[in-house]
Amino acid sequence: MAANAKKTRGTVKKKTTKQAAKPPLLWYQYVGNWFVSIWQWMVRKNQALLARRPHRSFQLTRRRDSSRSLKIEGYVAFTLYVNRIFRQHWQMFGLLVVIYALIMAILGAITTQDTYDSIDALLRGAAGDFFGKGIGQIGQAGLVALSAFASSAGNLQPDAHVYLVLSLILAWLSTVWLLREIMLGRKPKLRDGLYNSGAPLLSTLGVVIVLVVQLLPIGLVVLAYAALSSVDLIGDGFGSMLFWLIAATIAALVLYWITSTIIALIVVTLPGVYPLRAVKLSGDLVVGRRLRVMYRLLWGLVAIALTWIAVLIITILLDNLLKMLLPGIAWLPIVPYVGALVTAYAVVWYATYAYLFYRKIVDDNAKPA
Numbered sequence: 001m002a003a004n005a006k007k008t009r010g011t012v013k014k015k016t017t018k019q020a021a022k023p024p025l026l027w028y029q030y031v032g033n034w035f036v037s038i039w040q041w042m043v044r045k046n047q048a049l050l051a052r053r054p055h056r057s058f059q060l061t062r063r064r065d066s067s068r069s070l071k072i073e074g075y076v077a078f079t080l081y082v083n084r085i086f087r088q089h090w091q092m093f094g095l096l097v098v099i100y101a102l103i104m105a106i107l108g109a110i111t112t113q114d115t116y117d118s119i120d121a122l123l124r125g126a127a128g129d130f131f132g133k134g135i136g137q138i139g140q141a142g143l144v145a146l147s148a149f150a151s152s153a154g155n156l157q158p159d160a161h162v163y164l165v166l167s168l169i170l171a172w173l174s175t176v177w178l179l180r181e182i183m184l185g186r187k188p189k190l191r192d193g194l195y196n197s198g199a200p201l202l203s204t205l206g207v208v209i210v211l212v213v214q215l216l217p218i219g220l221v222v223l224a225y226a227a228l229s230s231v232d233l234i235g236d237g238f239g240s241m242l243f244w245l246i247a248a249t250i251a252a253l254v255l256y257w258i259t260s261t262i263i264a265l266i267v268v269t270l271p272g273v274y275p276l277r278a279v280k281l282s283g284d285l286v287v288g289r290r291l292r293v294m295y296r297l298l299w300g301l302v303a304i305a306l307t308w309i310a311v312l313i314i315t316i317l318l319d320n321l322l323k324m325l326l327p328g329i330a331w332l333p334i335v336p337y338v339g340a341l342v343t344a345y346a347v348v349w350y351a352t353y354a355y356l357f358y359r360k361i362v363d364d365n366a367k368p369a
Contacts, residue, residue: 070289072360075299082353085182092178092190093348099194100171101344105337107163168347169204173197175351176269183359203268206275211261217254221247259294260286266358285361293361300353304346311342 072078086093177197181188225243228234234243260282267285268278286293315338323330 069364070292071364079303082356086352095190096174097344097348100167101340103167104340170198171347172351175348176266176355179352179355200269203275207264207268207278210279211258214258214261215254217250221250255294259290259297262297263358266355296357300350304350308342308346312339
């Protein structure tokens with residue numbers, strides 16, 4: 001037994017000596033191993049992606065093989081459901097709208113009364129008799145609203161743009177935080193939402209950056225339009241038709257692309273979720289039903305845009321009538337402050353719409369076909 005033990009120890013010593021005598025790797029072998037590990041990581045990622053998303057780009061999938069359920073009410077019924085939730089907590093959401101409207105006003109993100117008066121007078125003089133009564137006055141008011149608030153956005157200082165974007169992101173985060181608490185059966189206070197909702201701010205900014213990158217093709221189309229218009233290549237005729245056809249195609253593809261990123265703005269508010277992971281998870285949620293999700297998100301945008309335009313047109317008409325009857329209040333900036341309120345309301349309402357829609361998607365956890 002002792003002899004066998006000595007032999008075993010001798011064998012272990014010999015093996016240890018041989019392992020220690022193994023020559024070290026050269027620098028190019030280290031580099032090669034690093035590239036091999038990167039390649040293996042990419043292969044594993046691609047295999048996981050193909051396992052999660054069975055449909056392939058630029059390959060036709062039969063409808064029977066791509067069906068994925070999305071149990072949700074109709075467009076109007078779901079909008080009424082969102083309005084009902086908003087109305088049940090109108091005091092909390094209304095105060096949230098007022099707070100962020102005041103922040104916008106303090107940051108100078110609204111049109112001054114002088115700008116509004118000058119644009120109003122300019123349009124009245126230029127329109128002349130073109131605008132009649134009734135429907136014509138509504139059209140004139142719409143032009144005034146669009147011109148005034150477009151000019152206010154363009155005249156902001158760069159730092160005011162940053163503060164405005166941050167305030168709107170915080171309004172979005174506050175709304176989502178409050179809704180998550182409400183859906184859990186709790187009774188949150190607005191104070192808690194304002195103080196606690198800012199935790200995923202940096203993660204949300206990361207998703208916003210991804211969204212901006214995805215919107216770059218539309219920016220390139222705008223630059224191309226400006227360049228081609230300067231040399232009068234798309235004034236009319238075939239050139240104009242071809243350009244707008246290409247622009248419409250790019251816009252449709254971008255909208256299709258950013259659908260999952262908008263959902264990612266909700267997913268990223270979950271604790272411990274980072275920007276790229278949120279984009280990946282949201283892509284898994286919408287795969288197999290991306291078009292239906294895109295139509296729903298567009299419907300919400302159209303609904304809030306029509307509300308914004310209608311409220312501002314009515315406000316402009318009433319403002320003109322009131323200041324004709326009471327000339328002493330001509331200095332009062334009614335339209336700009338109403339515009340700030342409507343803009344803050346638009347952000348809060350659409351965040352409510354997107355979050356409740358996200359909950360419907362999550363509840364229907366059907367896997368891709």
